[in-house]
Amino acid sequence: xxxxxxxxxALLTVAASLVVVLHTNPVYSALGLVATLFxxxxxxxxxxxxxxxxxxIIVYAGAxxxxxLFVIMLLNLQVEARAMAPAPLVVVAAAGGLxxxxxxxxxxxxxxELPTAAVGPGYGGTEALAERLFxxxxxxxxxxxxxxxxxxxxxVVLGKKRMP
Amino acid sequence: xxxxxxxxxxxxxxxxxxxxxxxxxGVFFERKVxxxxxxxxxxxxxxxxxxxxxxxxxxxxxDPIKFLLKEDxxxxxxxxxxxxxxxxxxxxxxxxxxxxxxFGDVLELEGRTINLQAAALNVGILYVLAMASLGVYGxxxxxxxxxxxxxxxxxxxxxxxxxxxxxxxxLALIGVVLTxxxxxxxxxxxxxxxxxxxxxxxxxxxxxxxxxxxxxxAGIAESKRIPFDLPESESELVSGYFTEYSxxxxxxxxxxxxxxxxxxxxxxxxxxxxxxxxxxxxxEGFAFPWGGQVPLPSIxxxxxxxxAFMVKVILxxxxxxxxxxxxPRFRYDQLMRLGWKGLLPLALANVVLTAAVLLVTGSxx
Numbered sequence: 402x403x404x405x406x407x408x409x410x411a412l413l414t415v416a417a418s419l420v421v422v423l424h425t426n427p428v429y430s431a432l433g434l435v436a437t438l439f440x441x442x443x444x445x446x447x448x449x450x451x452x453x454x455x456x457x458i459i460v461y462a463g464a465x466x467x468x469x470l471f472v473i474m475l476l477n478l479q480v481e482a483r484a485m486a487p488a489p490l491v492v493v494a495a496a497g498g499l500x501x502x503x504x505x506x507x508x509x510x511x512x513x514e515l516p517t518a519a520v521g522p523g524y525g526g527t528e529a530l531a532e533r534l535f536x537x538x539x540x541x542x543x544x545x546x547x548x549x550x551x552x553x554x555x556x557v558v559l560g561k562k563r564m565p
Numbered sequence: 566x567x568x569x570x571x572x573x574x575x576x577x578x579x580x581x582x583x584x585x586x587x588x589x590x591g592v593f594f595e596r597k598v599x600x601x602x603x604x605x606x607x608x609x610x611x612x613x614x615x616x617x618x619x620x621x622x623x624x625x626x627x628d629p630i631k632f633l634l635k636e637d638x639x640x641x642x643x644x645x646x647x648x649x650x651x652x653x654x655x656x657x658x659x660x661x662x663x664x665x666x667x668f669g670d671v672l673e674l675e676g677r678t679i680n681l682q683a684a685a686l687n688v689g690i691l692y693v694l695a696m697a698s699l700g701v702y703g704x705x706x707x708x709x710x711x712x713x714x715x716x717x718x719x720x721x722x723x724x725x726x727x728x729x730x731x732x733x734x735x736l737a738l739i740g741v742v743l744t745x746x747x748x749x750x751x752x753x754x755x756x757x758x759x760x761x762x763x764x765x766x767x768x769x770x771x772x773x774x775x776x777x778x779x780x781x782x783a784g785i786a787e788s789k790r791i792p793f794d795l796p797e798s799e800s801e802l803v804s805g806y807f808t809e810y811s812x813x814x815x816x817x818x819x820x821x822x823x824x825x826x827x828x829x830x831x832x833x834x835x836x837x838x839x840x841x842x843x844x845x846x847x848x849e850g851f852a853f854p855w856g857g858q859v860p861l862p863s864i865x866x867x868x869x870x871x872x873a874f875m876v877k878v879i880l881x882x883x884x885x886x887x888x889x890x891x892x893p894r895f896r897y898d899q900l901m902r903l904g905w906k907g908l909l910p911l912a913l914a915n916v917v918l919t920a921a922v923l924l925v926t927g928s929x930x
Contacts, residue, residue, distance in 0.1 A: 463698025
């Protein structure tokens, strides 16, 4: 991707993710999350991973965050509940974030020029992804689906608990 | 380089133009078809120099002007930014989804072969679903940001409904994707030019009738119109999620509704009715199954295909509007029952059936 475009998008992504953690209104935080996920999808497109980008938007931006918003709206948080997290928690979280950022930076500085390789035709497309998913990664893929099924069954059981 | 950009811009502009034209026609149908169905005359008053055009002036000139000139009211305690953003967020994704819609095969012009599709994406149909799934934010935010009970209830209903029916819609489309072995809408449209038994155009509705029914019902539900207009539901919620909107913003919500109707029509035309296919029209002209040949230049073929696509989209838009003025509104439990216990199992059965048939026959038809 062209460097200035990347810089603008990267700054926007960082700004959107800062809204997620810093804004005191949970609805704005959720919207910041949508913007972050959408911008990440743009990066995936720039990396020729169209399939991942589409799934990112459909699953995360289009469904999961909508459910977040749904819950936030139903709870209708009052102003006092919207305050920032207690100070010690913020300090710990900020330290963790800085540590992670430092690790990434150290890794980049250690090997600034990673070797590049040309990708073949169809890279990042549906067929290439599906081929890997159903050959090399069949077991993790199926196990993940079982895990999701367990979660669904759990939700149904919890929802039915009070029924006579 | 310059001419490539110009061509891309022309294609993008053309598909947007097409979508908005059919949308305007949809608004006109809405007023006049409802009048015919209810045995009244309908909009006929506004005229320019005595020309009323069967109410066209009313619906396409007078109505928008009226909306644009109205006062823009924002209720006390409403969230200023999100209240303004919501109508934009509801109309933009629906328009963006048209980017991958093919409106013709190829146009040979001065040595260039132009693919008549604004964006040829490998994941075409998933892109449409992604954009459609973003449309829900307009509804949710309008409901929340208006600081009104009616709006909030409408927004919550809307988000639950759209998420529920998206699943049935996506599963119905899986059957189509299996049949054509591609996600690219242009490729799907091309595959529908093949002939069954040497004469019958292999349109998607032949192979996937069940998917078509599920898709159309889920599509109407996605556009939140009667019989699925519970988020709006004027007898209970005043006007649902856009109760607190007036003027241009209200017009944008209306526009989003109709753009979604046209989007569903365009998708249904592309997936199930051959898209831009005209029966027996190939790139060199007509080749009739009874032996006749009519060679045509590329530009004429392209023009015929674009016209065919538009006619199909208009007919399907018209059909949706007739449905809207024919059926009563569902109750909320009926809506959820239809989505989860009716359409979802049907769509799943369709996927299993299609997969089984493909496994036995060994390949896509």
